Amino acid sequence: MVTATALEAELLELAGSVPDPELPVLTLHELGVVRAVHLHGTDAAEVDLTPTYTGCPAVEAMSLDIERVLREHGLREVTVRRVLTPAWSTDDITPEGRRKLREFGIAPPRVRETSGPVPLTLGPTRTDATEAEPVPCPHCGSPDTELLSRFSSTACKALRRCLSCREPFDHFKEL
């Protein structure tokens, strides 16, 4: 792999500073989806963007935002390339990103030891009895929470409820 130049690093930072269209508290860098910027000549750039979920509808908005920001920075031609390998994982969310999610009221994904397919265990329905590590409530911090639905307002979130403060909340589920 070719080492990135100082300008490429600057452009990568710029592209990474774009807020996520669905979760504007996070930048694309904190979400871990901007992989690289390659400069061609002096004013053309190619940006490698990886989707969180294959069908994530926010990817197109992200591409447009990146394109706009880099053009405003003086680049004439900006191409956003979708890269799938290596597959994005919630472990790619930065520690700062996790902190912001929690502050925003979304329980951040738990960090896994190994990457790869999510191991699933079958537990009694509508409980989290078999989950190894609790998902603490982002509102009151209680570890006593239950799963309501594996799917929530967006593909990347699950819906949970805190059994202490009774508030429902989104959990950025592990992928």
Next chain:
Amino acid sequence: MTATGSATVPVTAALALGDDALVLSHRLGEWAGHAPALEEEVALANIALDLLGQARVLLSLVGDEDELAYLREERSFRNLQLVEQPNGDFAHTIARQLYFSTYQHLLHAELAAGDGPFAPLAAKAVKEVAYHRDHAEQWTRRLGDGTGTSHERMRRACAALWRFTGEMFQPVEGLDVDWAALESRWLESVAEVLDRATLTVPEGPRTGAWSAGAGRQGIHTEPFGRMLAEMQHLHRSHPGASW
């Protein structure tokens, strides 16, 4: 935005995998506004969205995604007959999800482990489908081991769709997969879920009597034509229209 290209993509295989995802995505989308609970509405729509994303990547590997989705005739689609089956009652939808997501999970895990042209997409899809499979398993257990009515409906649904499950393990040109091994793992996995759900593995043949082939050869069941008509009519009525 351009998709990652690959040197040689086997067209038949891309259409088979892409059409499975596209057609099931459309069927699940039909639940919008009709699901038994809001959470379920959201869950089915999310699963449909994952599948649509996979379909877009797969079809784009071998052509223009819109042309392939909206302008092909029924006989040119290579999806399994299983995924085109109507939603039926909720139990039918869950049985279809159980059979298909178990298959898709095993198949994509195998493709992801290889270095073929589908490995990058499969590596992403396998993680998404793990959630689809889990969703189907949990519901199968809840309905099978629920009330007398839910048990009976789940049993009926599993039995009704059983004859579409044999087709999943017919070799697909361009996919380097040990189909017999895949089938035995699938049977084992589905049997385990059904057993936990107090249901039994359905009896009877796993293929239809019609010998001309099935979805992979472009032979589809009657409800598929009606589904396609609905899916394609807007694009065909207003060619080139955009939002």
